[in-house]
Amino acid sequence: MSHSVLIVMDPIESIKTQKDTTFGLMLEAQRRGWTLHYCQPQDLYLEKDQVFAANQRVSVEDNPQNWFQYQDAEQVLTECGDFSAILMRKDPPFDMNYIYSTYLLELAQQQGALVVNDPASLRDCNEKLFTAWFPEHTPSTLVSANAARLKAFAAEHQDIILKPLDGMGGASIFRAKKGDPNLSVIIETLTSHGKNLAMAQQFIPEITDGDKRVLVVNGEVIPYTLARIPREGETRGNLAAGGSGVPMPITDNEKRIAEAIAPELMRRGLLFVGLDIIGSFVTEINVTSPTCMRELENEYQINIAGQLFSALEDQLKQ
Known part of the structure; x- marks a missing residue:
């Protein structure tokens, strides 16, 4: 059975393909024969009680010079319930426009679309504040x-x-x-x-050893992490702040923490999540558009995107 996926994301022409997790998810979907559709949050709209997306079919190629091609000359209008799945992958900031998008996607979900991550949980689970639900694992x-x-x-x-x-x-x-x-x-x-x-x-002094990104996919903890290590004279390990990413196996302690949090993620429909762990503490729970997948896949020859799409395909069979 053929499937289609709508990717709601930032402008596709501006991504850095070598490390863009959304792009990696698109590559996996295409490899499995899914039809790819692309739009930005402002392309979603509500008319009467139906949610639509002004979207374009795209194809992708793992080529940093020419990574996508539009298959439609112009945007077409599609009821969101007609897609097999919708991936909400818009980067923060988490502003009111983002919240409005989640309302539309929640209505699309009620009309039959499989939306990842769950739109209501995207609103509820602020990436900083959500750590308070797990006080035994936070600083x-x-x-x-x-x-x-x-x-x-x-x-x-x-x-x-x-x-x-x-x-x-x-x-x-x-x-x-x-x-x-x-x-x-x-x-x-x-x-x-x-x-x-x-x-x-x-x-947390252990930041010198890295701010570890731990991915949890469909409730399963990925056995490798990306340690974002601050550059000299810097406190922040974020790659966007100049930190260096070093792939490494997950520690027993990190795995224990992630496994303790995973059931609540599943209960809330959060199928693709990135935990930030420094030392023995979770400092953030990233649910909007977690990254670092491609670095781990390339280093360890694993298929994290495949785990997510296998889970989606299993859900669509039900």
Whole structure:
């Protein structure tokens, strides 16, 4: 039986194919004979009670100079319920337009589309805040807009990380040590002078060994991780912030943590998730468009994308 998949993503012409997880998922879908359809979030629309996508069929090739071709000269309109599956792979920021897209995809889901990840869970599971559902696996954390509380947390822990709740790629992440003269302005900046919530976490010294990306696919923990190691003089391991990615086998402790979290991910319909683990702590749970798949596949000759599409095909048989 032939299948079709709608990929909702950022502009396909701007991706870096060698490390783009969404592109790797498209390659796997095509290899399996799925028809690929592409659109951006603004191409979704609701008319009366039906959700449509203005989309184009595409083909892909693992060629960094010429990685996609449109099969339709112009966008065509398709009811979202007619696709076998829809992959929501739009990168953050997680703004109101993103939320509106999840409402449309949730309605499409009710009309028969298999949407990954589950749209309601994309809204519910903020990538920073969702760690609070697993306090036994997280560092000491405070979420607040109150400067006095944040300063008290800094005084208690002496060395902390402060970050916004809606960022990605290491953007606007600050480290503040005891007596940091910039603490007040950091707090003012992140909270917009007490209007916005921000997160403070105890600094984890094991960041020097890497911020490990652990992928969980259909509830199964991938046995390899990508350690994002900060460059010299930097706190952040994010690749977008200049960190270097080093593939390595998962540790027993990392596997134990991921396996403890996996059942809740499955309960919420989160089939493709990236956990960020530093030392013995989960610092983020990435559900919108987790990355690092291609690096692990290339290093260890494994097929992570295949695990996801096998799970989708099994669901479609039911």
